[in-house]
Each structure stands twice: as C-alpha cells, then as structure tokens.
Amino acid sequence: MKLELRGITKRFGALVANDDINLTIEEGEIHALLGENGAGKSTLMNVLYGLYRAEEGEILLDDVAQHFAGPGDAMAAGIGMVHQHFMLIPVFTVAENVMLGHEQTTLGGRLDLAAARKRVREISDRFGFSVDPDALVENLPVGVQQRVEIIKALSRDAKVLVFDEPTAVLTPQETDELMNIMRQLKAAGTSIVFITHKLREVREVADRITVIRLGKVVGTAAPTASNEELATLMVGRAVDLTVDKAPATPGAAALVVTGLSVIDPHGQVLVDNVSFDVKVGEILAIAGVQGNGQTELTEALMGLQPRVLGEITLDGTSLCGHSVRQVLDAGVGFVPEDRNRDGLVGGFSIAENLMLDRSNRLPFVKRFTLQLSFLADFARTKVKEFDVRSQGIDTPVGRLSGGNQQKVVLARELSRDLRLFVAAQPTRGLDVGSIEFVHERIVATRDAGTPVIVISTELDEVAALADRIMVMYRGRIIGIVPGDTPRSVLGLMMAGETPAEGVAA
Amino acid sequence: MSTIAPVNQPTQPVEPDDGPATTVIKSWKVPVVLGVFTVLGILLLIVFGRSGTSTMALSTSSDLIQLPDVLLPTRETGVVISILLAALTAVSAWMVQTRRKVPVWLIALFGVLLLIGFLVWASADARIPVPGLLFGSLSLAVPLIFGALGGVISERVGVVNVAIEGQLLAGAFTSAVVASVTQQPLLGLLAAMIAGMLVSFVLAAFSIKYFVDQVIVGVVLNVLVTGLTGFLFSQVLAPNAALLNQPPKFERINIPLLSEIPIIGPVFFRQTLIVYIMYIAVAAVYVGIFHTKWGLRLRSVGEHPQAADTVGINVTGTRFWNVSLAGAVAGLGGAYFTLGSVGAFGKEMTAGAGFIALAAVIFGRWDPIRATLAALLFGFASNLQNVLSIIGSPVPSEFMLMLPYLVTIFAVAGLVGQSRGPAASGKPYRKS
Numbered sequence: 023m024k025l026e027l028r029g030i031t032k033r034f035g036a037l038v039a040n041d042d043i044n045l046t047i048e049e050g051e052i053h054a055l056l057g058e059n060g061a062g063k064s065t066l067m068n069v070l071y072g073l074y075r076a077e078e079g080e081i082l083l084d085d086v087a088q089h090f091a092g093p094g095d096a097m098a099a100g101i102g103m104v105h106q107h108f109m110l111i112p113v114f115t116v117a118e119n120v121m122l123g124h125e126q127t128t129l130g131g132r133l134d135l136a137a138a139r140k141r142v143r144e145i146s147d148r149f150g151f152s153v154d155p156d157a158l159v160e161n162l163p164v165g166v167q168q169r170v171e172i173i174k175a176l177s178r179d180a181k182v183l184v185f186d187e188p189t190a191v192l193t194p195q196e197t198d199e200l201m202n203i204m205r206q207l208k209a210a211g212t213s214i215v216f217i218t219h220k221l222r223e224v225r226e227v228a229d230r231i232t233v234i235r236l237g238k239v240v241g242t243a244a245p246t247a248s249n250e251e252l253a254t255l256m257v258g259r260a261v262d263l264t265v266d267k268a269p270a271t272p273g274a275a276a277l278v279v280t281g282l283s284v285i286d287p288h289g290q291v292l293v294d295n296v297s298f299d300v301k302v303g304e305i306l307a308i309a310g311v312q313g314n315g316q317t318e319l320t321e322a323l324m325g326l327q328p329r330v331l332g333e334i335t336l337d338g339t340s341l342c343g344h345s346v347r348q349v350l351d352a353g354v355g356f357v358p359e360d361r362n363r364d365g366l367v368g369g370f371s372i373a374e375n376l377m378l379d380r381s382n383r384l385p386f387v388k389r390f391t392l393q394l395s396f397l398a399d400f401a402r403t404k405v406k407e408f409d410v411r412s413q414g415i416d417t418p419v420g421r422l423s424g425g426n427q428q429k430v431v432l433a434r435e436l437s438r439d440l441r442l443f444v445a446a447q448p449t450r451g452l453d454v455g456s457i458e459f460v461h462e463r464i465v466a467t468r469d470a471g472t473p474v475i476v477i478s479t480e481l482d483e484v485a486a487l488a489d490r491i492m493v494m495y496r497g498r499i500i501g502i503v504p505g506d507t508p509r510s511v512l513g514l515m516m517a518g519e520t521p522a523e524g525v526a527a
Numbered sequence: 528m529s530t531i532a533p534v535n536q537p538t539q540p541v542e543p544d545d546g547p548a549t550t551v552i553k554s555w556k557v558p559v560v561l562g563v564f565t566v567l568g569i570l571l572l573i574v575f576g577r578s579g580t581s582t583m584a585l586s587t588s589s590d591l592i593q594l595p596d597v598l599l600p601t602r603e604t605g606v607v608i609s610i611l612l613a614a615l616t617a618v619s620a621w622m623v624q625t626r627r628k629v630p631v632w633l634i635a636l637f638g639v640l641l642l643i644g645f646l647v648w649a650s651a652d653a654r655i656p657v658p659g660l661l662f663g664s665l666s667l668a669v670p671l672i673f674g675a676l677g678g679v680i681s682e683r684v685g686v687v688n689v690a691i692e693g694q695l696l697a698g699a700f701t702s703a704v705v706a707s708v709t710q711q712p713l714l715g716l717l718a719a720m721i722a723g724m725l726v727s728f729v730l731a732a733f734s735i736k737y738f739v740d741q742v743i744v745g746v747v748l749n750v751l752v753t754g755l756t757g758f759l760f761s762q763v764l765a766p767n768a769a770l771l772n773q774p775p776k777f778e779r780i781n782i783p784l785l786s787e788i789p790i791i792g793p794v795f796f797r798q799t800l801i802v803y804i805m806y807i808a809v810a811a812v813y814v815g816i817f818h819t820k821w822g823l824r825l826r827s828v829g830e831h832p833q834a835a836d837t838v839g840i841n842v843t844g845t846r847f848w849n850v851s852l853a854g855a856v857a858g859l860g861g862a863y864f865t866l867g868s869v870g871a872f873g874k875e876m877t878a879g880a881g882f883i884a885l886a887a888v889i890f891g892r893w894d895p896i897r898a899t900l901a902a903l904l905f906g907f908a909s910n911l912q913n914v915l916s917i918i919g920s921p922v923p924s925e926f927m928l929m930l931p932y933l934v935t936i937f938a939v940a941g942l943v944g945q946s947r948g949p950a951a952s953g954k955p956y957r958k959s
Contacts, residue, residue, distance in 0.1 A: 093838065109838070111830045113826075113830055123835075127820055131819050
C-alpha cells in the first residue's frame with residue numbers, strides 16, 4: 023500500500039511540531055525517517071496513526087484521502103504501529119494483548135481465547151518468532167515484547183507498519199534480528215516507516231531516507247550516504263562524531279567495590295556479587311542492555327539502595343551503609359539516569375537547582391537563611407561556564423530543553439570537589455550538540471584526575487568515552503575489557519556470552 | 528552461531544540458565560504476629576480460662592434434618608487450641624528460619640483456630656446458634672458485597688471509588704421513598720440503582736472530564752450525599768413517614784430443596800430477592816471481568832489507558848459508563864438497608880459500610896470473588912459482636928463494637944502486603 027502525507031502541519035500552542043511535511047512511502051519500501059530527538063518524527067507518526075489531529079494537510083492511502091478520528095480508523099485503514107514505549111498491557115497474556123480491541127467471542131459472549139492463540143501462533147510461525155501466546159507480557163524480555171507489538175499490528179492486516187525508535191531498547195543482536203524481520207516484512211509487501219536517530223541502522227536497512235529537523239523536512243538521502251553527510255543534514259551543521267581524548271594515565275585505584283550484591287524487596291538478586299575498581303584519571307564505562315543491574319549498582323554506590331551486601335570503599339574509606347548525604351560529602355558526584363525524576367526539581371529555578379545538594383551549609387546557607395545574592399552570582403557563573411541557554415537564572419528548569427537541563431545537572435555536580443564522578447546515561451535524549459558538550463566535560467573531569475564511571479546502553483557512547491569497559495548481564499559482570507574492544511565482541515557480551523580472550527583488567 | 532537467519536532462533540525461552548538467583552528475604556513479620564496472638568490466646572483461654580460447657584447449635588428449629596448440638600468442655604478445648612496455636616507459630620518460625628515462605632493456609636488455619644477458641648471461651652455455659660450467627664453475617668455483608676463489587680468495577684477501569692458510601696446512602700434513601708410511594712419494592716430497587724448511578728455520574732464527570740483528584744471528589748460526594756439525605760430525612764421524610772418512609776420489605780423466599788441442606792440451607796437459601804440478585808451479581812461480575820470482551824477492555828483501560836487508546840478503545844467512554852455501572856451496583860446495596868433489613872430510611876444509616884466495602888476491595892485484591900469473601904469476613908465480625916452481646920459474653924460490648932474495624936485494619940494493613948492494584952487506577956487519562 024502506498025502512503026502519502028501532504029503538507030502536514032501540527033501545532034502545540036505556539037510550538038510548530040510539524041511544519042508542512044510531505045512524505046511518500048511506496049509499497050514494499052523501507053523508508054527511514056531520520057532526525058534528532060524532538061525533531062517532530064514521533065509527532066508526525068502520531069498524526070498518521072490518528073492519535074493527534076493535524077491542523078493542516080492530508081493523508082492518502084493508495085491516492086485516497088483518509089480521515090482518521092482515532093487509532094481505530096487508522097488501523098482499519100491498514101496502518102499499524104510498533105510504539106517506542108510498547109503499548110502492551112503488562113498483566114495480560116500475549117493472546118489477550120493481541121486480541122484487545124477486535125475481540126472475537128464465542129456463543130454467550132465469552133472471549134474466544136483459542137482463536138486468539140491460533141492467530142498469534144500463525145503469525146509467530148510465519149516469521150519464526152516463537153512467541154508463547156499464553157505468556158504474561160511482563161515476564162517477557164523486551165525483544166520479545168517488541169515482537170508481540172509486531173504480531174499485534176499484523177493481526178489487524180497492517181499494510182503500512184510504523185516502527186518508532188524500535189532499536190532503543192534492544193541489544194545489538196536483537197537489533198540485527200529486527201532488521202531481518204523488517205526485510206522479511208518488506209518482501210511480503212508491507213510498507214515500512216522506520217523512525218530512528220541512529221545512522222548505522224538507517225544505512226543498513228533503508229531504501230530511502232528522509233531527514234527531519236525542527237519539524238521540517240530538510241532533505242532526502244540514499245542509504246549510500248556517509249555518516250557525516252547524514253549527521254550534517256540531521257543537525258544542520260558539520261558535526262564531529264568522535265570525542266577528542268588523550269590516552270588515559272591511570273593512577274591508583276580510588277573506588278574499590280568487592281562482592282557487592284543488591285537485593286530487591288521480593289528477594290530478587292539484581293546485582294550479583296560484583297567486584298571492580300576505578301582508578302584515578304580513567305573512565306570506566308559500564309555497558310549493558312537496560313535493566314541488567316546497572317541502575318541498581320549506581321544506586322548502591324550512592325547509598326540509595328536499602329538491601330546491599332559487600333563492600334564499597336573510596337580512597338580507603340568505606341561508603342557502605344552510609345546515607346546519601348554522607349556519600350555526597352565524601353566527594354561523589356552523580357548524574358542520575360532520569361534527570362526529570364531524580365536529577366532536578368522541575369518547578370524550581372536554575373539557581374535553586376544548582377544548590378539543591380548543598381542546602382545545608384555555607385556558603386549557600388548562613389544562620390538558617392538562604393544567601394540569595396551569593397546564589398545568584400554562583401548561578402550566573404555556572405550558567406555561563408556550562409553554556410546553559412535560558413532566559414535567566416530564574417527560569418524554571420522544567421521549561422528548558424533536555425540538553426540544557428542536563429547541563430544544569432552537570433554544572434551542579436561538577437562544581438564540587440569530586441573524588442568520584444558517576445554519570446548514568448548522561449546523554450539520553452539529548453541533541454548532538456549537547457552530546458558533544460557533555461562528552462567533553464566528562465573527559466575533562468577525567469583529565470583533572472577524577473575517577474569517572476559512565477553507565478550507558480549506547481555502544482557509540484561507550485566506545486567514545488571508555489578507557490575500560492565493564493559489561494553487565496543479569497546483575498553480573500560478564501567481563502572488563504579495554505576501551506578499544508570491537509563492537510561485535512561487546513555486543514556478544516551484552517547478550518551474556520563471555521568473551522573468548524578472557525577478562526582483561 | 529550460524530550466520531543465516533538468526534531470526535529463527537528461539538528467543539523466548541531465555542529463562543533461567545544460571546541467571547540471577549532469587550533469595551527469600553527472611554521476614555519475621557508472620558511468626559512475630561502469630562506469636563503475639565498465641566500469647567493473647569493463652570492469656571484468654573488458659574490464664575483467664577472459664578470452666579463449663581459450650582454448646583454449638585447446628586440446626587434451626589424449622590429444619591427438616593436436625594443435627595445434634597455440639598457440646599465442648601470450655602477449659603479443655605481452650606488448652607487444646609492454645610497448644611495448636613503455639614505449634615503453628617513454631618512451624619512458621621521454623622519455615623522462616625529455613626528460608627521458606629509461610630503459606631497462606633497456615634495463617635488462615637491459625638485465624639480459624641483462634642476464632643473457634645474465642646467462641647468456645649465466650650459461650651461457656653451458653654448456646655451459640657451457628658446458623659443464626661452465619662445468617663446474620665451474610666445479612667450484614669450484603670451491602671458490603673454490593674459496595675465492593677461497585678468498587679472493583681470502578682477501580683478496575685481506573686477510577687478510585689471512595690464514593691461507595693454515598694452511593695449506598697443515596698440508594699437507601701431513594702429506594703425507601705420510591706417503594707413507599709409506589710408500594711412496589713421492585714421499583715424501589717430500580718430507583719436505588721438510578722440514584723447510585725447519579726452519584727457516579729458526578730464522580731465520573733469531575734474525575735474523567737475535568738481531571739479533579741478522584742479521592743477528593745469521592746470524599747466530597749460522601750459528605751454531600753450524607754448532608755442531603757439527612758436534610759431531606761428530617762425535613763420531608765420524618766413529618767410524612769407514613770407516606771414516604773414505610774416501604775414494603777421484600778419477603779423471604781425459601782428455595783425448595785436447597786434451603787433444607789443442614790447449616791448451608793438456612794444461611795444461604797432462605798433469603799430475600801436482593802440476596803439472590805447478589806449471588807448472580809457476584810458471578811456475573813467475575814465472569815464479566817475475566818472472561819468477556821467487556822471485562823478485557825475494562826481492565827485494559829484501568830491498567831494502561833494509552834495502550835487501550837492505541838487499539839481504538841474509547842478510554843473516556845469506557846471509564847464513564849463503567850463508573851456509572853459501579854454506582855448502580857452499589858446503589859442496590861443501599862436498597863438492601865431499607866427494603867431488605869431495616870424497613871425504613873434512617874439518617875446516616877449506612878454508618879461507614881461504604882468504607883468497609885472499600886477495604887474489602889483492597890483486601891480482596893481487586894478480584895470480585897476475593898472481595899466478596901473479604902466482605903463476608905467483615906460481616907461475620909460485625910455479627911459476632913451482636914450474637915455475643917445477646918448470649919451475654921463477659922467482654923464489654925464497647926470492645927466488641929470495635930471488632931469489625933479492628934479486623935478491617937489488620938486485614939488491610941497486615942495481610943495485603945504488596946498486592947498490586949490496577950496500574951492506572953486513580954490516574955486521569957489526558958490525551959495530548
């Protein structure tokens with residue numbers, strides 16, 4: 023089925039998320055929609071799927087204009103979507119999720135689960151998915167959940183399938199498998215829209231590429247285009263994709279973790295007997311697919327986890343069993359993985375957020391009162407130093423872009439005397455310009471002699487920053503390898519295979 | 528690894544290779560609580576033990592099949608039960624020590640034993656009519672069960688229903704008036720449903736359409752209905768009681784055969800129409816929620832409204848109409864007060880039943896059958912207090928009055944633990 027979008031314009035108040043977008047997807051084509059976070063790709067697809075109503079423009083399927091009042095209409099017309107955040111109900115089985123919204127019933131109104139199971143098996147077998155229709159979705163790995171999403175769309179006879187950032191949650195191996203599935207679907211005549219900001223994937227699988235920036239189509243490219251060309255189109259200026267970094271000059275081990283385990287309230291072991299160290303002047307990157315214990319490990323370091331076994335020492339003094347306050351005072355800086363939830367208070371101003379972790383003492387507080395003029399001076403200096411773009415230091419951080427928010431977090435954490443710097447997913451959801459800035463600051467911190475831990479699920483970031491790479495899988499360390507370890511080896515390690523060359527220190 | 532078609536590799540059964548182990552966290556909560564109750568039990572049954580003989584009557588005088596009374600020596604029974612309680616506590620402690628999970632049946636058995644011990648102790652040289660005790664329990668549980676069903680439906684679809692109390696009260700008031708004027712109890716029943724539904728409309732409109740905090744709307748509605756019915760009662764109903772507040776009650780209907788089964792028959796099958804409707808309602812809600820299209824959609828909206836929206840389900844509409852349905856069901860429970868038991872409307876006559884029903888919803892983990900059982904437990908606690916004050920138990924009646932609420936607190940706070948409700952319950956769905 024041929025899909026055509028003509029002159030789509032979608033506004034949110036004063037913000038124009040999509041500005042006169044034209045796009046044609048031919049039958050049996052994989053069309054990549056490339057753009058940075060916030061460029062308007064997802065908005066466009068939500069318009070297509072009937073979740074948003076566009077102010078202007080029209081959608082045509084096989085040259086017939088469509089009017090979608092909601093997702094139901096879009097699905098009926100043959101459009102299916104695999105959402106970035108899966109639209110699956112965790113406590114339902116696969117079959118129940120697939121049948122939801124177009125349920126078949128037997129006599130007497132009972133759900134016809136047998137028919138739904140059969141449908142799941144049929145589609146699952148056709149693409150070699152091997153998905154159990156009776157498994158509860160919440161017990162499935164994310165890769166399999168994604169297949170359930172695909173089955174869900176195909177069970178409604180989708181002719182146009184939209185994949186919204188499908189690889190964000192996958193291991194490199196799962197990503198390869200997804201690419202194969204896309205090719206299979208294409209061979210079966212399905213048109214595919216593939217939304218992503220990852221250049222490598224686009225070049226591997228797409229037939230055509232459309233680049234979107236700030237809500238506008240800024241160009242099209244062939245999959246033969248180089249990474250640099252695509253990045254330049256996407257960002258709007260020449261970008262340097264590598265990080266300038268001198269070889270590390272590691273000193274003595276500063277942070278030593280021995281036999282650390284973290285246990286959740288249900289008795290699940292989330293971090294399983296982990297031992298490693300970080301030396302002065304090096305960056306240790308912790309790689310792994312989301313949800314393999316990295317989050318809990320950093321929280322244990324910060325004193326945020328209640329059930330911890332093992333020993334953590336920083337420069338010879340124990341950090342275990344101490345409060346977060348004491349850990350901070352010991353000189354640990356921390357960039358949490360979800361800045362909006364754990365890193366910032368959205369309603370507070372930039373200045374207030376900059377002093378959040380030092381609200382108990384001089385120089386910010388004197389005799390129980392805030393030193394507002396000192397705070398204002400401090401905030402102005404930091405805003406300048408970290409290039410936070412805003413209307414002033416009194417702007418609520420909730421109104422800043424993701425990149426500027428992350429700069430505020432960095433400015434706060436790096437303006438103390440640090441003996442250890444922990445950054446979890448430091449560039450998640452940021453634009454290329456901000457990513458460059460954050461990476462530079464992290465390397466500068468290392469060069470100043472601070473041991474740095476970077477937790478990232480992005481192999482690009484790990485490869486760019488790490489002096490040593492530690493890969494975690496199901497709460498355990500699969501291996502600690504040098505920073506120049508090939509991507510393919512890292513990919514296998516992230517899927518739980520111990521590297522052949524053994525564990526390097 | 529083969530180089531071709533990695534897609535065909537089964538990725539589903541990635542389950543336990545040697546993956547992360549699960550350890551049972553040693554939690555001494557259960558043994559400690561059981562221990563405390565064992566000590567209390569020993570104090571009551573042995574230290575303050577009473578001598579005499581306790582009589583349990585198992586049949587009513589009108590039964591076809593007469594079972595003999597059970598006679599138990601009070602002190603000896605108390606000693607035996609104390610020993611059993613101590614043994615169960617020891618078993619639970621041993622299980623925790625060896626890192627095993629204490630099974631629920633053990634806790635339930637402990638509770639039943641403790642209850643029997645208490646009953647035997649309280650009825651020294653007295654006679655407890657067991658069918659009467661259970662019959663009364665069911666009667667007191669009827670409005671709780673209707674309220675709990677309304678709560679389950681509403682919470683499962685994603686709206687916290689604190690307004691059950693208001694829905695019960697509105698149902699009680701309206702059914703009394705309508706049934707008095709028309710002299711038709713069935714019309715009263717219908718009116719109660721409509722009244723409960725109207726209360727729900729307000730809850731639904733404010734929480735779904737205008738995103739007002741659901742708990743606050745619920746609380747305000749309760750206060751509003753209490754005030755309104757109280758005002759109308761003293762200004763309109765009381766002066767014209769003969770016309771407006773003397774509804775005909777439903778007659779008891781004995782189901783042939785079933786009503787003659789010993790113990791069960793007199794308790795469950797010599798009831799009024801409303802109770803029989805309740806049996807059907809419990810079964811219907813259970814089957815409906817877990818085995819029909821309606822229930823699947825309802826649950827999906829309460830768990831993940833956005834996911835429901837993306838498959839073309841109208842989230843707002845589903846929520847609105849199911850919250851209304853919940854109100855209608857709760858309204859039926861209100862009608863039981865006036866048309867089933869008391870026979871006239873009285874100011875604030877529901878007396879917190881709606882909140883106990885809410886507790887039953889949580890205690891029953893949002894499951895209609897379990898919520899019904901929880902409501903029966905609360906009904907039993909209330910009626911135990913009635914029966915014991917009649918046979919003249921040595922426990923002060925003020926203390927006995929606390930019993931149902933104590934049971935509620937223990938049940939909800941202690942035993943529910945980490946049960947998980949519908950994920951999106953209480954959260955308004957905003958479509959951007």
